[in-house]
Amino acid sequence: xxxPKRYLVTAALPYANGPLHIGHLAGCYLPADIYVRFRRxxxxxxxxxxxxxxxxxxxxxxxxxEGISPRALVDRYHQLFQETFSGVDIGFDYYFRTSHELxxxxxxxxxxxxxxxxxxxxxSTEQFYDEKAGIFLADRYVxxxxxxxGYPEAYGDQCEKCGISLSPTELIDPVSTLTGTRxxxxxTKHWFFPLQKxxxxxxxxxxxxxLGGQQHHWPEQWRAHVIGQCRSWLDGGLRERAMTRDLxxxxxxxxxxxxxxxxxxxxxxxxxxGYISATQxxxxxxxxxxxxxxxxxxxxxxxxxxxxxxVFHCIIFPALLHAHGDYILPYNVPANQFLNLEGDKxxxxxxxxxxxxxxxxxxxxxxxELRFYLSKIMPEHKDSEFQWSGFMEAVNSDLVNNLGNFIHxxxxxxxxxxxxxxxxxxxxxxxxxxxxxxxxxxWDSEVLDLFDLADEVRQQIHAFEFRKALQGILEIAARGxxxxxxxxxxxxxxxxxxxxxxxxxxxxxxxxVLGLLVHPYMPRTAAxxxxxxxxxxxxxxxxLKEAFEILASLERSLLVPxxxxxxPERLFRKVEEAEIQHQREKLQRSPSKADKPEKVKxxxxxxxxxTIEFEDFSRMDLxxxxxxxxxRIQGADKLLRLEVDLGSEQRQIVAGVAxxxxxxxxxxxxxVVVANLKPKKLRGVESxxxxxxxxxxxxxxxxxxxxAECENGARVR
RNA sequence: GGCGUGGUAGCUCAGCCGGUUAGAGCGCAGGAUUCAUAAUCCUGAGGUCGAGGGUUCAAGUCCCUCCCACGCUACCA
Numbered sequence: 096x097x098x099p100k101r102y103l104v105t106a107a108l109p110y111a112n113g114p115l116h117i118g119h120l121a122g123c124y125l126p127a128d129i130y131v132r133f134r135r136x137x138x139x140x141x142x143x144x145x146x147x148x149x150x151x152x153x154x155x156x157x158x159x160x161e162g163i164s165p166r167a168l169v170d171r172y173h174q175l176f177q178e179t180f181s182g183v184d185i186g187f188d189y190y191f192r193t194s195h196e197l198x199x200x201x202x203x204x205x206x207x208x209x210x211x212x213x214x215x216x217x218x219s220t221e222q223f224y225d226e227k228a229g230i231f232l233a234d235r236y237v238x239x240x241x242x243x244x245g246y247p248e249a250y251g252d253q254c255e256k257c258g259i260s261l262s263p264t265e266l267i268d269p270v271s272t273l274t275g276t277r278x279x280x281x282x283t284k285h286w287f288f289p290l291q292k293x294x295x296x297x298x299x300x301x302x303x304x305x306l307g308g309q310q311h312h313w314p315e316q317w318r319a320h321v322i323g324q325c326r327s328w329l330d331g332g333l334r335e336r337a338m339t340r341d342l343x344x345x346x347x348x349x350x351x352x353x354x355x356x357x358x359x360x361x362x363x364x365x366x367x368x369g370y371i372s373a374t375q376x377x378x379x380x381x382x383x384x385x386x387x388x389x390x391x392x393x394x395x396x397x398x399x400x401x402x403x404x405x406v407f408h409c410i411i412f413p414a415l416l417h418a419h420g421d422y423i424l425p426y427n428v429p430a431n432q433f434l435n436l437e438g439d440k441x442x443x444x445x446x447x448x449x450x451x452x453x454x455x456x457x458x459x460x461x462x463x464e465l466r467f468y469l470s471k472i473m474p475e476h477k478d479s480e481f482q483w484s485g486f487m488e489a490v491n492s493d494l495v496n497n498l499g500n501f502i503h504x505x506x507x508x509x510x511x512x513x514x515x516x517x518x519x520x521x522x523x524x525x526x527x528x529x530x531x532x533x534x535x536x537x538w539d540s541e542v543l544d545l546f547d548l549a550d551e552v553r554q555q556i557h558a559f560e561f562r563k564a565l566q567g568i569l570e571i572a573a574r575g576x577x578x579x580x581x582x583x584x585x586x587x588x589x590x591x592x593x594x595x596x597x598x599x600x601x602x603x604x605x606x607x608v609l610g611l612l613v614h615p616y617m618p619r620t621a622a623x624x625x626x627x628x629x630x631x632x633x634x635x636x637x638x639l640k641e642a643f644e645i646l647a648s649l650e651r652s653l654l655v656p657x658x659x660x661x662x663p664e665r666l667f668r669k670v671e672e673a674e675i676q677h678q679r680e681k682l683q684r685s686p687s688k689a690d691k692p693e694k695v696k697x698x699x700x701x702x703x704x705x706t707i708e709f710e711d712f713s714r715m716d717l718x719x720x721x722x723x724x725x726x727r728i729q730g731a732d733k734l735l736r737l738e739v740d741l742g743s744e745q746r747q748i749v750a751g752v753a754x755x756x757x758x759x760x761x762x763x764x765x766x767v768v769v770a771n772l773k774p775k776k777l778r779g780v781e782s783x784x785x786x787x788x789x790x791x792x793x794x795x796x797x798x799x800x801x802x803a804e805c806e807n808g809a810r811v812r
Numbered sequence: 813g814g815c816g817u818g819g820u821a822g823c824u825c826a827g828c829c830g831g832u833u834a835g836a837g838c839g840c841a842g843g844a845u846u847c848a849u850a851a852u853c854c855u856g857a858g859g860u861c862g863a864g865g866g867u868u869c870a871a872g873u874c875c876c877u878c879c880c881a882c883g884c885u886a887c888c889a
Binding site for chain 2: 265318319320321322323324325326327328330331402403405406432433435440471472476477478479480482484485488489492493495496497499500501503504505506507508511512532562563566569570573576577579580581583584585586663665666667668669748749750769783784785786
């Protein structure tokens with residue numbers, strides 16, 4: 096493709112279990128919105144799609160906590176999202192939701208097609224099952240004590256205290272969060288998508304931009320961290336991934352698939368299909384064609400996301416789309432990094448965030464200012480930080496002093512010197528160049544200068560460099576200020592009226608161009624600028640393209656001499672210290688500090704564990720053994736494979752002590768072994784027991800050594 | 813632990829394929845100016861380019877090691 100005919104732009108589907116914060120906005124919604132608006136100003140055909148992601152275990156869990164149905168929870172956030180987006184002028188063409196019946200249908204069809212093509216592998220695995228509730232438990236439904244740090248509220252997929260990722264079977268004393276009962280392991284069947292089968296074409300597509308022998312896109316236009324992340328996945332070897340779950344809230348696995356009862360699509364398969372279903376819904380409502388957006392090679396699909404989503408949008412979803420066969424693949428995935436807040440990570444659970452819906456309520460007249468500041472600090476290539484003092488500085492110096500004041504200045508001069516009418520311009524009269532007070536210039540070269548500056552902005556947007564483009568816009572305003580400063584039309588008019596007229600006309604031209612360029616970032620401000628100049632409201636229908644053509648042709652100005660200009664109006668108001676102080680205090684009042692689970696150092700005292708019955712203890716079969724053989728396990732830097740003599744038998748045991756003990760050190764050592772522990776595979780090697788270790792203050796492990804006189808197989812009790 | 817991205821003036825960041833005294837904006841200091849929302853314009857001070865090695869006539873810019881931040885991922889039974 097390489098030269099797209101139209102653009103299908105998506106922004107990550109927000110997950111309906113919490114409100115939106117500024118990080119979400121800066122991460123993908125704002126850049127997507129800016130991109131879409133800019134492309135439309137250039138007359139391109141664009142469709143902008145998004146919607147609420149409403150399935151998954153976390154939503155059921157959250158709903159249960161609040162004592163409401165998942166439906167009610169999802170409805171609440173869907174509503175809030177829509178209000179929030181429209182409150183900050185994120186202008187989706189269609190905002191859908193994955194709980195909608197049409198989406199279910201589309202997702203099921205998608206799955207069924209892959210199933211029929213034989214793209215899945217069926218596999219049975221053991222998973223925790225809640226006998227009381229009668230359902231299988233997703234990882235997050237299982238809670239227990241973290242084997243790493245002893246935190247008693249760890250989830251089956253991760254401990255929120257120490258951050259280690261877990262599998263539910265690793266938890267000590269696992270408990271179902273649904274019923275509080277102890278879950279049992281049970282076999283369940285799932286459909287897996289073998290990503291490894293797609294590795295070679297994925298690599299070519301990502302690294303060279305080549306798909307099916309054709310140049311699909313230019314990889315150098317993709318961000319470094321996006322490609323890097325993908326390469327890291329590819330190099331690490333792709334694996335099969337389960338595409339289904341045992342859940343009761345989500346998209347059903349199609350009934351045509353045998354054994355589908357009770358199975359739902361994995362949310363990460365379900366959600367991106369939402370982009371497709373949303374497009375279909377949009378098309379259905381206005382009798383448009385959705386296929387050209389998803390099936391025409393000349394459509395550029397662009398996913399705006401945060402960096403945590405890269406693998407899904409660059410590897411898994413494209414692989415699914417490709418396997419399906421009917422769809423185009425993303426043209427670019429401009430993922431942003433993360434936005435921090437006042438020195439700390441934004442955290443929904445800790446309440447360390449600036450909520451967008453609250454901002455809208457508290458500062459309803461500062462929406463453009465928020466969009467501006469977030470654009471200015473957008474984490475395009477690395478994490479960045481939102482600071483209220485930064486917000487104040489940016490608004491006051493960039494918007495009030497530079498941009499706002501310049502526009503006000505020009506409009507004011509037009510009224511003061513020329514009775515509020517656009518003055519004529521003279522191509523022959525010499526004026527001082529805006530670029531330097533020592534250079535003479537003329538109309539043509541000044542117009543072309545302006546054109547060049549604006550064109551630079553254009554190119555930056557095309558390259559997804561929204562910060563640079565914004566800088567370029569501010570530079571245009573600064574250039575405008577220089578033009579006025581160097582020529583001083585308020586003085587010049589006394590000696591050379593024609594020159595003064597030309598300078599002010601040029602100033603108005605700057606204002607007009609700024610009005611257009613600023614629109615994607617600050618649509619409200621752009622509307623005010625248009626109104627000042629008495630121009631039609633921006634309809635995002637090629638206005639910029641037209642303006643560029645006129646400027647480049649030098650045949651006429653964008654403004655008609657003699658036409659009226661409205662009286663100056665303030666575009667921006669300074670932010671006072673008190674305003675941001677209020678916001679800072681609000682942030683400090685958040686539950687954040689108190690609740691923040693501190694990262695535990697290994698030296699931390701181990702908390703006492705609950706009392707157990709004697710029988711609980713006696714169920715353990717502890718034996719004395721001798722290490723006969725020890726060796727490293729390939730690809731594992733913490734694991735050793737041990738062969739231990741337990742008297743009556745030899746066992747293979749995997750121990751995570753490679754960093755403290757070398758294999759040689761262990762051979763011949765007497766150890767205490769838990770002999771009746773259920774075997775488990777670690778790094779592909781089965782471990783038939785566990786060697787007891789004591790942990791010292793630094794977290795290092797030491798063998799628990801039985802007395803030398805005990806023989807192998809002796810019981811420990 | 814592995815991988816990825818980043819670590820450049822007080823702050824926010826540019827610096828592509830290595831090449832003269834390392835740049836911009838904000839902030840700060842001095843000056844000019846008064847048409848404008850005490851705005852603008854000019855000038856200036858400020859950096860051993862995360863640390864340490866190496867390659868080269870020449871290195872923020874390439875290579876190695878290490879440290880820090882963030883993300884992804886994984887095997888401490």
